[in-house]
Amino acid sequence: MLKLLLDEHISPRVARGLRRSTPRITVHALVEWQDGSFLGQDDETCLRAAVALQLTFVTYDRRTIPPLLKSWAEAGLSHAGVIFVDEKTIAPSDIGGLVKALAAVAKGSQDWDWTDRILFLRR
Secondary structure (H helix, E strand, O other): EEEEEEEOOOHHHHHHHHHOOOOOOOEOOOOOOOHHHOOOHHHHHHHHHHHHHHOEEOOOOOHHHHHHHHHHHHHHOOOOOOEEOOOOOOOOOOOHHHHHHHHHHHHHHHOOOOOOOOEEEEO
């Protein structure tokens, strides 16, 4: 089952909406997760924490995350999956759109292994 960690730039309202629409999903907003102790941390620290708990990372960050994933792959390190969102496809302020799109991914990927999987979220 897909378990998500939403990057700090994604509203915790998305996590709450997903929990309402898809009760079986595990979803954490970085802003609230671990009492906010990961806020402001570098991407690698957040991804390592996500891997430890098998949480797929959801982010709009297409500038720093891809090079990090590349360096991990070259070093033989795995991640628990990353879902990229493009702000031109789903704006960060479109809470309902994000909830619907992530719920659809959760529904359609129940049998997937998210290890090292990268997905670009669609509306």
